[in-house]
Amino acid sequence: DVKVTQSSRYLVKRTGEKVFLECVQDMDHENMFWYRQDPGLGLRLIYFSYDVKMKEKGDIPEGYSVSREKKERFSLILESASTNQTSMYLCASSFGGQGIPYEQYFGPGTRLTVT
């Protein structure tokens, strides 16, 4: 079975802290994604990556950065956490497309609270 794991289920950080959210997948997927999930807004794409060291901005990249040094690992970084970044963060991975709509596999999520 495909497995996508996220480093923490719950995280509490203070305003201004640097926060790292880690995601690891074990299926050799080319694509990896970071979303945030907020009530009434659904899932919004923050960043995605097609390959090692490659990244593309999603719909809401402001205040975030990412790192993909290895194929299986995709990190989301909050350079200076703010209270409006309190949210559920979901990581996902999939095979690369070439126009084929591969399924995305999701991790269990990290609920981040910034105080």
Next chain:
Amino acid sequence: GDSVTQMEGPVTLSEEACLTINCTYTATGYPSLFWYVQYPGEGLQLLLKATKADDKGSNKGFEATYRKETTSFHLEKGSVQVSDSAVYFCALSDRNTDKLIFGTGTRLQVFP
């Protein structure tokens, strides 16, 4: 740009009732369409998908048909169970970028 609109919840049903969750989309080209489900405390998992017009996706008693003429992909189940209580997300894929565009989600609550 592309978008997905789905009915707001919560949808509250008694066990064995019929379910329909509406989903309509706006897209250029011919996207693939998906329904994902999120059970309490978990991430999303694919429920079903359809890749072209008139395709019907089905899984676990749920069905949805890709209707190009009405740009819809409504989720249906003939008899829901308490274990179906979850949040359901409709999504479409962008064939050029592998991205998914999600609707806002519909919470289903099924009572015994």
